[in-house]
Amino acid sequence: QVQLQEAGPGLVKPSETLSLTCIVSGGSMSGSSWSWIRQPAGKGLEWIARIHTNGNTNYNPSLKSRVTMSIDTSKNHFSLTLTSVTAADTAMYYCARGVLVGGTFHSWGQGTLVTVSS
Amino acid sequence: QSALSQPASVSGSPGQSITISCTGTSSDVGGYKYVSWYQQHPGKAPKLVIYDVNNRPSGVSYRFSGSKSGNTASLTISGLQAEDEADYYCYSYTTTSLPVFGGGTKVTVL
Numbered sequence: 305q306v307q308l309q310e311a312g313p314g315l316v317k318p319s320e321t322l323s324l325t326c327i328v329s330g331g332s333m334s335g336s337s338w339s340w341i342r343q344p345a346g347k348g349l350e351w352i353a354r355i356h357t358n359g360n361t362n363y364n365p366s367l368k369s370r371v372t373m374s375i376d377t378s379k380n381h382f383s384l385t386l387t388s389v390t391a392a393d394t395a396m397y398y399c400a401r402g403v404l405v406g407g408t409f410h411s412w413g414q415g416t417l418v419t420v421s422s
Numbered sequence: 423q424s425a426l427s428q429p430a431s432v433s434g435s436p437g438q439s440i441t442i443s444c445t446g447t448s449s450d451v452g453g454y455k456y457v458s459w460y461q462q463h464p465g466k467a468p469k470l471v472i473y474d475v476n477n478r479p480s481g482v483s484y485r486f487s488g489s490k491s492g493n494t495a496s497l498t499i500s501g502l503q504a505e506d507e508a509d510y511y512c513y514s515y516t517t518t519s520l521p522v523f524g525g526g527t528k529v530t531v532l
Contacts, residue, residue, distance in 0.1 A: 339521070348425070349460075349468065349511055351521040362520055398467055406456030406474065406515045412467040 306331040308399050308413035316393075316420050322386040326399030326413060333357050333377045337402040339409065340373070340384045342395040350395075354402065355382055389420045426451065426512055426524035433530040439500040442527045444512030445493060450522055452493035456515035459488060459497045462526075463508045471510075472497060499529070507531045 312324035326338070340352040354362045355373040363371050367386070375382040386393060397418055401411040427445040434440040444451065444459075451457055457475045460468035470479050472488035475495065485500045495514070499506050512524035 348526040349523045351523065354521070364520065402521075406454070407519075407521050408456060408458045408470065408473045408513070409460070409468075410470055410473070410479070412469070415467050 306336075306401055306411050308401065308411055310397060310399050310413045310416035312397075312416055312418070314417055314419060316389050316418060317422050318390055318420055319388055322384075322389050322393065322418055322420075324384045324397055324399075324416065324418070326382050326384075328380045328382070328401075333375070333380060333382075335404065337404055337407065338373075338375065338382045339400045339402055339407075341398045341400055341409070342393075343398070343415075344392075344395040352386075352397075353384065354407075356404075391420050394418065394420045424522070426514060426522060428510075428512060428524040428527045430525075431528045431530065433532055434499075434502045435532045436502055436504065438502050439498060440502060440529065442497045442499075442510055442512075442529070444495040444497070444514075444524045446495075446514055446522075447493055449518075450493075450514040450516040451490065451495050451512075453517060454515045455490075457488070457490060457495040458513045459486075460511045460513065461506075461508050462511065468511060502531055504531050 309327045339354040353373045370387045372385040396415045398415045399413045400409040459472040462468045475490045476488040
């Protein structure tokens with residue numbers, strides 16, 4: 305059973321860069337896609353970005369100019385970088401494992417709360 | 423891509439059946455079998471309850487079922503129980519290959 309755990313700072317200052325890492329355990333990263341999804345308090349889910357083990361990435365068009373994902377299969381983790389953050393980026397951030405065909409998210413991390421504030 | 427459309431809330435009494443709709447377009451829900459549903463209890467991560475329109479992951483109660491007609495997918499919870507009270511989100515694959523979620527539905531057990 306693959307498990308995911310998000311790691312990163314809980315507080316980021318406005319205009320700075322948010323960096324999160326998702327540690328994958330209990331299985332191989334091969335054969336899956338890996339995504340970041342966020343959820344502002346009291347609101348719905350917003351898909352941010354996805355990466356495959358070959359390094360191919362897809363980004364939400366609304367965030368594309370500020371987002372970068374990377375992956376290190378030798379260390380079983382993948383990462384998210386979001387630049388020039390504002391209060392609107394305050395949210396619970398989840399990492400998730402998706403299937404290659406169709407993208408269904410079968411496994412989720414517990415989430416990490418990121419607050420953007422000075 | 424626009425979010426899929428879900429009712430904000432649905433309620434039912436214990437033992438009843440409820441259905442949550444998820445409306446999209448021919449570019450997402452109507453065009454693919456890759457529709458899934460996620461249950462989210464307060465303070466918890468989402469959990470997959472239905473995938474590929476009508477398949478239940480191992481360990482998910484048989485009381486959860488899914489279907490699709492045209493551009494609208496549906497999640498039905500039969501024999502409603504107190505533990506089913508949660509937020510539910512639909513998801514669909516799209517022609518752009520980028521994921522899209524519904525806005526979420528709050529299920530209340532009366």
